[in-house]
Amino acid sequence: MPSNVRNWLAAIAVLFTASWAHAQATVYTVTPPSAYAGVNNFTAPCGAGTCQNFTLAMAASGSFTTSSPLAGSLVAANIFPLVTAFSFSDGLNTYSSADAAVRVVRFNVSTDAGGAITSVLIAVERWQTGTSPHTAGDRLSVLQFGGGATFAAHNTGCSSVGISLTGMADTCLATPSDASRAEANGPAAAWFAAAAPGPTSIPTLSEWSLIVLAGCMGLTVIRRRRVQDNQPLIAL
Known part of the structure; x- marks a missing residue:
């Protein structure tokens, strides 16, 4: 697995862990x-x-x-x-x-x-x-x-x-x-x-996790298309 994808997945894991901990209050x-x-x-x-x-x-x-x-x-x-x-x-x-x-x-x-x-x-x-x-x-x-x-x-x-x-x-x-x-x-x-009730005026951690997940999925799609087209990847 490419290192940049691994980094994104690690970030998602941290966010989901923090979200779970908050929900346990x-x-x-x-x-x-x-x-x-x-x-x-x-x-x-x-x-x-x-x-x-x-x-x-x-x-x-x-x-x-x-x-x-x-x-x-x-x-x-x-x-x-x-x-x-x-x-x-x-x-x-x-x-x-x-x-x-x-x-x-x-x-x-x-x-x-x-x-x-x-x-x-x-x-x-x-x-x-x-x-x-x-x-x-x-x-x-x-x-x-x-x-x-x-x-x-x-x-x-x-x-x-x-x-x-x-x-x-x-x-x-x-x-x-x-x-x-x-x-x-x-x-x-x-x-x-x-x-305990969570915050209502700002996105919760779980929502941020979904945003990061969507970005990771988009990055994966772009990478596959560039590889298929033999185009150079943009460094992240």
Whole structure:
């Protein structure tokens, strides 16, 4: 096979591989949102931070995206290295992977043989006072899915700052309760998996692969005709 044709085929293989990898990105969503069953709100007057109350009309919600579907038969596995994005809400606060004030304490997941989530232990935080590096005494909000329940705390104090189980520095490791803190709790969340949507405003990788394939086929036809006519080939 001529070297130029081999090069085109290699390029097609790379594009198809990249397209396949993109299609494997998966979004796991709390479905339906986990409604709170109980709240324990702050005691007025607010003594520290910015006090707000949870209500039973609120719920924990959100999703996370992984670069590939979760493997089957995971047992409390740390999947944070696979997570490309996340966004959660506790009804008062939003915890986004794009927010510099957000920290990930842990991101452990168990799955069944088919890769469906059976349980999680996901804990995220968002600093509400202070600046990085934070210190004991700064205040934050916390959201946790797992342990058979969903738990949220708003405007809680921090008594210890360090490195989280996911390796993230500047994370609060202990959150003692005080009269200015509000809490909410609910049942364990259920998670629904779906393929991540691809880009819509530009051609996808698979479309580019088809374009390259068409060009390669055209090149092959031209080459054969020139060989048959004993005409010199144009160098590529």
